[in-house]
Amino acid sequence: RTSRLRLTARRRTIDAVLTELGVSPHPSLVVGVEGATEELLLPRVFDVLGIPHDPDWIRIAEFGGVDKDLSNLAKFATAPQLGIDRGTSVDIDRPVTRFLVLVDAEGRYSDRKKRSRQRNILLDAVAAALPPDLRGDLYGQGARIVEIRTWGKLPFEFAHFTDLQLAAAIEKAAKTPYPWGRAALIADIKAQRSRRHPNLQNLWHKGRWPGARLSKLSLADAYWPVLEAKIERALTSGSAGPPIMRTAIHAWDLASVPTRNRMALKRH
Numbered sequence: 001r002t003s004r005l006r007l008t009a010r011r012r013t014i015d016a017v018l019t020e021l022g023v024s025p026h027p028s029l030v031v032g033v034e035g036a037t038e039e040l041l042l043p044r045v046f047d048v049l050g051i052p053h054d055p056d057w058i059r060i061a062e063f064g065g066v067d068k069d070l071s072n073l074a075k076f077a078t079a080p081q082l083g084i085d086r087g088t089s090v091d092i093d094r095p096v097t098r099f100l101v102l103v104d105a106e107g108r109y110s111d112r113k114k115r116s117r118q119r120n121i122l123l124d125a126v127a128a129a130l131p132p133d134l135r136g137d138l139y140g141q142g143a144r145i146v147e148i149r150t151w152g153k154l155p156f157e158f159a160h161f162t163d164l165q166l167a168a169a170i171e172k173a174a175k176t177p178y179p180w181g182r183a184a185l186i187a188d189i190k191a192q193r194s195r196r197h198p199n200l201q202n203l204w205h206k207g208r209w210p211g212a213r214l215s216k217l218s219l220a221d222a223y224w225p226v227l228e229a230k231i232e233r234a235l236t237s238g239s240a241g242p243p244i245m246r247t248a249i250h251a252w253d254l255a256s257v258p259t260r261n262r263m264a265l266k267r268h
Contacts, residue, residue: 027059029255030077032101034065037156037220038244042102044224045248048231058255066107070118071125074099078126078145080265082134089264090134096263098145098254099126102247105150106197115148122146136268144254151243158198160230160242161223163189166200169223174204174212 033039039062046053053060061077063070078099083091099122103109108118120139123146127135138145151159157166167185171177178185185203192198200219204212227242234241 027055027057027097027255028257029058029098029100029251030073031058031060031251032063032070032073032099033060034103034156035062036216038062038102040217040220041224041227041244042248042251044228045231045244046252048228049235049245049248049252051248051252058251066103066109070101070122074122074146075125075129080126080130082130082265086264087267089266092263092265096143096145098147098257100251100254101146101148103148103150104155105153106155109148109150115150119146119148130265133267134265137265144257147254149247149250151247154193155198156244157200157219157223158193160227160244163193165223165226169219169226170200170203170214173218173222174209174214176209176211179209 031042033042039060042060043053046058052058059077061073063073078097080096081093083093085091101118101122105111109115123138126145127138130138137143153159161169163186166189167178167182170185170189171182188203189200192200192202201214203209204214227244230242231245233239234245240246
C-alpha cells in the first residue's frame with residue numbers, strides 16, 4: 001500500500017511531458033554489439049540502407065565480448081520510469097527503450113535455449129526495479145523489450161565473407177604479404193573456419209606474421225567495400241542480403257515500433 005500511495009502522489013515529470021509531446025531524449029532502441037568491428041560497420045550499413053542512426057533514436061553500445069554480463073547495461077538502457085498510479089495500471093513517464101543484443105553464437109549464446117535463458121536474465125534485470133505486480137507485461141514476446149540475435153552459426157567475419165575475400169582484406173590491412181603466400185593464407189583461413197571456435201587473429205598473433213600491422217578496425221575498413229557491394233546488390237535484386245543487413249533492418253523495425261503518448265504497465 002505504501003509504494004502504491006507513493007506512486008500515486010508523484011507529480012508528472014519532465015520525461016512524461018516530453019513523451020506526450022513526442023520529443024523524448026531517450027532512444028527507442030539500444031543496440032549492444034560485441035566488438036569494435038560491429039560498432040564501426042553497423043552505422044555504415046544504416047547509411048547504405050537510408051536508416052537514420054541518430055543516438056537519440058538508435059544508440060549503439062559496444063560491450064566487449066560474449067563473456068560480459070549485460071545485466072547492468074540492460075537495466076540502464078531499458079528500465080521503465082514509473083509515473084502516475086491509476087489503480088489497475090501505472091503510467092510510464094518515458095517511452096520504452098528496447099535492447100537488441102548482437103553476438104556471435106558462442107558461450108552463453110551458442111544455442112537457442114541458452115539465448116532464451118540470457119534474454120530472461122536481462123529481462124529480470126530490467127524488471128527488478130519494478131513492483132512484482134507490474135512486471136508481467138515486460139516478459140511477453142510481443143513486448144519486444146529485449147532481443148538477442150546472432151550472425152548464424154559462425155562469428156561475424158566468417159558469416160559475411162568467403163575465405164578468398166577475407167584473405168584479400170587481411171593482406172590489404174596488413175600492408176605486407178602473408179609469409180607463406182596467398183594460397184597458404186586462404187588455406188589457413190579455411191582451417192580456422194572449420195574449428196569449433198574460429199578466430200582470424202590466430203593467423204597473426206604471437207609474432208606469426210612479422211611486419212603485419214593488423215587490428216580489428218583496420219581489417220573492418222579493408223573488407224567494408226566488399227560488404228557494401230553485397231548490400232547494394234541485395235537492394236538491387238530484392239534479396240535478403242548478408243546477416244548484418246538483415247539485422248540493421250530488424251533494428252530499424254524495433255526502433256520504429258509505435259508507442260502511444262501515454263504508456264502504462266498493467267497490474268497482474
